[in-house]
Amino acid sequence: MDSIRSSQTTKAIQRISESVFVGLCHKVGTSQLVAMRRDVVDLRDMVMNRGKTNKDQSVMISGSYREGFRLKGSDMDFMLWHNDQRIIWELSQSQYYDTNRQSLILCDCSDSPPGFTLLYLLSPSMDRDMLWVSVRVNNRYYVSSSKYRQIYLSVLSPEFIPHGPCATLTTGAGEIDNAYCFVCDFWPPSASSWIDRCHSWPQPHVVDDIVKNGCHFVAIGHKLGNHEDHEWRISFSKAEHKLVYAMNHCQFLTYGLLKLFLSEIINNGLDDADKLLCSYHMKTAVFWVIQQNTIPHWCPQNLLECFWVCFKLILKWVYEGVCPNFFIPGNNMFLSKIHGVKQHQLNIRLSELYGKGLAFLLHSPSIRSYIIDVLHNPRNSICTDDHTLISEVEFDRYLFNELLNDRLGTPDEWDIQICIKYLHIIEQMIGSPLLTQYQVLKLQTITAFVLQKTAFILHMETFIPDNKLRYRADKISCHMMKLAARFGCFTYMLYLAMYYYKTFRYMEVLSITEMIIFKSSHPSVLGSNLNTETYSEALRGRSWSTKMRQAVLGDIKLENKIHYIGELIPEQQSALQNDRSYLNVPAFILLFMLEILCYTHIDTRRAQRALNRLQTLVHYDQGLLTDLKDRDISWQILGICQQVTGNLQAALYSYQQSRRQKPTNKIRTATEMRIQRVCQGIPVIKVYL
Structure with a gap:
């Protein structure tokens, strides 16, 4: 009878392990997701070092971000040396x-x-x-x-x-x-x-x-x-x-579970000074357990057993006051921090958790539901093939978010020579058989980034009195912008629209904004209101490059040392003074701004309609089309457009709203300046570039 109960208990734990494995794949990442993140960061590291202007210095991305985690608190660490x-x-x-x-x-x-x-x-x-x-x-x-x-x-x-x-x-x-x-x-x-x-x-x-x-x-x-x-x-x-x-995915998820255990259970509610254990101790425990071959099979059915073995090792270290460094065991990493009364208190706390058994994992918000599901539905089948755990649409979301939000670490000071250098690096890397499919995509987004930057810098830095030469330079810039739109997501067309606005080609700007509005209204666009069935039907089997061009609506990042639109220069200068290298502008906010600015030169009635659309978006959008963290720049742009069209009272209200938002883009100085000018009845001053 005891053997039957023991067998039933073992099977129950295995089923819970499988369920937790599935939960961790959703929380930490599937093997495919983690591989993609690592490939993207590795390529970023490679390009960043090849393109550095100071060859006497190197940079390496490290930490949990490099390892493939995207948990809350996964820091981005950089190591720099001469x-x-x-x-x-x-x-x-x-x-x-x-x-x-x-x-x-x-x-x-x-x-x-x-x-x-x-x-x-x-x-x-x-x-x-x-x-x-x-x-x-x-x-x-x-x-x-x-x-x-x-x-x-x-x-x-x-x-x-x-x-x-x-x-x-x-x-x-x-x-x-x-x-x-x-x-x-x-x-x-x-x-x-x-x-x-x-x-x-x-x-x-x-x-x-x-x-x-x-x-x-x-x-x-x-x-x-x-x-x-x-x-x-x-x-x-x-x-x-x-x-x-070098870990297999179960080992990596065990490490992830230990990180969650640390943050959500052990250190939950503690001040930083009282957090004695850290993520590095968890990683060290996993390293030792893997190398000592304590667990013969690291697999989804044994995930909780793997976690338990690592936890017992940490408990042993705390009891003895010795945590041996994985590479230099003589380096006791507890020696200066975990000893005396603190060691005793931590040992008591961990021993209490040990006495509860694996039930203490019910206190983890990230995995509790996956344990309860098995307890309530013990006969439900659980699929642990992590390649099927997230849909094609979900994976594409993660992929494009990683590609577009992981910005290239580049020099603070850009000039034409640096642009040419990066383009040469890209040329050398394109077609390399050593690049993975994800790295090819990342290189594609870097190419778009460098091309649009080069085009604007060429326009900023080059004064050409000769009309023919100026015409050729303009053709080159336009061509680079169009190439950038081919390599990047379809909102890269907005960079071309800004260039056209900068060069007084208002009808071309409006043609682009109309095209973007039409394309973005398609239900297959990867936005908050995405129709997953339509997306799958429209883009199933297409390459990720094609999907990115046709279905990805990304924010626009305006590098603050490059002037794109004269009306936004005060915001860029304000951000620069506060060490913010770029403005992050929601695509539709910028799109409507360009429409309003162009229509003020062509058709004032249409300018008012575009302003109404922008006002509705800023006032009522709840994160569907604009990121809530960028509300400061959204309200600011609305105020600029209201001021341009002569509605000073509305502009003052918008600037005041911008001042109340979280200062993500660090434009507070520009906001104060604009409030002062509105109160004095001074119109928007456009800087012609």
């Missing part, structure tokens, strides 16, 4: 460098805890810039991590705040962490034991790839070390995202 500075572990490694072009820094781990080191300047006379962030000890110059942090924080926007080794900026979409660091081309000797442990996981080619890529050093010392202000921590960020890529 290529003309290299770390070596021993003097013999200096033979691999040209010391006339690269300054070398030697690790000195003799008096630092495992996982940390001092960085000794070998040639301080040749590297005078580093002396500003160095300390002198026994006639040696060591790069001080605390001074290094102070320097890079001083040159960033005041909105960046120190957070461990990073400078952190909080935005509406989450946090951005910039970690300024050093790079080393050699694997740390203290992590050599990790190579010997890799018998079953990861595979040998992954191990080789990780080892040959070395490591980084981030500017933070050990709190209990002898040189906390000057030590540097060895970072394995690059190795870690390669390890996460």
Whole structure:
């Protein structure tokens, strides 16, 4: 009888595991979705580094965003380092460098805890810039991590705040962490034991790839070390995202479940100072469990067992006060934070959860319903083929959102030479057999982005007195705009419309806006009112490139250092003063604005009708056609259009409404200026470009 009950319990847990697996695929992502996100970020990383104007600096996207998560709180982390500075572990490694072009820094781990080191300047006379962030000890110059942090924080926007080794900026979409660091081309000797442990996981080619890529050093010392202000921590960020890529999907979802468990149960309601466990501890636990081969089968039926094994390991670490770093086990990551009374309290809390068994997962809002469904309907079949868990339409939504919202990290200062450089990079990459289908699509959106930017910069920077040459330059710009519309989503036609408006071709502008309105009214357009059946019927079997051109309605991002419309220059200048690099304008808001501005020169009655449409959209749209987070710019544009048509009282109300919205686009200075001008009866001043 006991064996029968045990068998029934096991089957019940397996069914719940399958249901939770399905839930996590919806919450965290299917294997296809995660692969797509990683491919897009990898290509972004590649283009970003190839296109950097300063070849002496490299950038790497890291963190959970790079790993493929898009959970709330999935930060976008950047690691930045100078290529003309290299770390070596021993003097013999200096033979691999040209010391006339690269300054070398030697690790000195003799008096630092495992996982940390001092960085000794070998040639301080040749590297005078580093002396500003160095300390002198026994006639040696060591790069001080605390001074290094102070320097890079001083040159960033005041909105960046120190957070461990990073400078952190909080935005509406989450946090951005910039970690300024050093790079080393050699694997740390203290992590050599990790190579010997890799018998079953990861595979040998992954191990080789990780080892040959070395490591980084981030500017933070050990709190209990002898040189906390000057030590540097060895970072394995690059190795870690390669390890996460090497996980199968069940392993990745177990990691995701641990992250949800941490945020929704363990740390729920706690202040930041009381959050002792972090996502990095969860990831470390998964790494150890996979490598120790504790679980023979990572599959949907065993998902909760996999989670439970990882949880027990974390509980053991908390009880013992020891969390061994995956690469350098001698580095106890609990040593400076989880000890004494705090360790005891955390152990009690985790032990209470352990006593409840897996039932404590019912406290997780993200997966509770998937557990309850099985308990209420124990005989329902559960499909765990994650390729069938989301529809074609859902996947397309995720894909195009990723392609359009993941902006290319590009230089602050653009000119024609930089544009040409990016176009050359794109030309080199097009047709590469190494690119995945998602990377080809991402490259396509980058191409559209660079083409439209090039066209506007060409118009801004080029003064051509000769009519024939000016005509040719205009033809080139128009051609690039049309190419951008072919590569990007169909709202890229609005960039061409802005260019036509800028060059006084009002009828051409209206022709484009009419065409966009007609195309966007089709029920197959990927908007909030999408008819999924019509979308499938119209676009089934079509390439993603075709779908993007025909069915994707994206917002318009106006780079604030490029002038698109004279009427919006005050908003762009205001945003720039507040370190906002672009305005995010809902497509229909910009479309109606262009209609109104053009009709004021052609037909005032039609201008009023277009203004009525814009007013209705701004007043009553609840996120169907415009993103609610961009209400500041939507109200602002309505006010500009009302002021242009002479309705100053309505314009004043709109500007006041813009001032009350969340300052997403940071246009408050422009709003105040416009309110003052309206009160003085001054009309909109258009800047002719």
